[in-house]
Amino acid sequence: MKKLILLSLSAIFLSGCVIGGVSQQQAKEISAKFIEILAPGGQVNIKSVEKAAGGDYKITVEANGQEVISYLSPDGTIFYPQGLNIAELTKQFEEFQKQQAAAEQAVPSPEATAEETPSEEVAPAEENAEEATTETAPENEAETTGEEAAE
DSSP states (O other), X not given: OHHHHHHHHHHHHHHHSOSSSOOXXXXXXXXXXXXXXXSTTOOEEEEEEEEOTTSOEEEEEEETTEEEEEEEOTTSOOEESOOOOHHHHHHHHHHHHHHHHHHHHHXXXXXXXXXXXXXXXXXXXXXXXXXHHHHHHHHHHHXXXXXXXXX
16 A cells, blocks of 8 residues: 555656656747747747657747747757658659659650751751851952952
8 A cells, every 4th residue: 555655656746847858948948048049139939838749849939920830859959940741741742743744744855856857957057057158258358358458
């Protein structure tokens, strides 16, 4: 009977104490001080501190008009500025990959475009380039001759 009473009292006492960690109030103070170091002079308000699944503290921070959910380790040594939802981010990334694949299928590749373009179309462009060079050459010679005559 004495063991049961002693065990019950121990459980009540230990439930009120934080073993190997910080209290909610300490978590709030640690977070506020750390955020002030990161963003000095900013408007920071710790709206709430609560225990999250896994033992971390979930801290709702309002900074410069924006509300952000941050986390603090139970011992108060690691601050996570923002939690990332792995399932949601994975879903977004997979959607992005699908859109990218669809866009690549819609745009023909350069090799496919080159295969569809007959090589005969390239030749007239080359001929036109040669003609343009030939046409401008005599004019340049006349200008050079005129300059030599002026001297």
